[in-house]
Amino acid sequence: MLDRIGTKWTSMAVKVLAGAAPDEVRFAELRRRMPGISQKMLSVTLQSLVRDGLVARRVEPTVPPGVHYRLTDLGRSLEGPLAALRNWAETYIAEIERNNRLAEGPGAGDR
């Protein structure tokens, strides 16, 4: 399960939804706030979160239908642990990227 919960897009979706909670967020607005995500990937990410019971989906019977998402209580309980990991990653990303470049060794760029 960690493999699903700990991914970049899941983490970002939970973050955006947690920031809006208890309000809902529309699909298009979610996508706007998750730069780089495709419509398909956002759709798959949200489907998985809904199946897990972390996110609730509400379809508004308008034309066209409005689709709204919000974190459930279970989803809100995930935001703390996920934020801790996200903050760790943001703090150390530069150091880790540097380590990766160094691991390529001297002259790696010439090969």
Add this chain to the structure above:
Amino acid sequence: MLDRIGTKWTSMAVKVLAGAAPDEVRFAELRRRMPGISQKMLSVTLQSLVRDGLVARRVEPTVPPGVHYRLTDLGRSLEGPLAALRNWAETYIAEIERNNRLAEGPGAGDR
């Protein structure tokens, strides 16, 4: 990066190494403490952690060579956030699995 750090095997390797810190753990012992992981997958997981600078690798010049791993300071700083996520997952895994079964809908088992 979250996609790499947040995976099951990375999380489990960091947990085992954190439990042994500041001592080192041999490859074979790590594998024994990570039930279900293949030799290849453990090798790939450790290589990635070493490249990131989260784990240090030491080869003992014996016959056959002993290969030892330990968390670096950077690796140890990850254990807290990762443990929080791991504990969350352990607490709610049953509820999430139940949600997934319910999402399949009535009669899903018959199809």
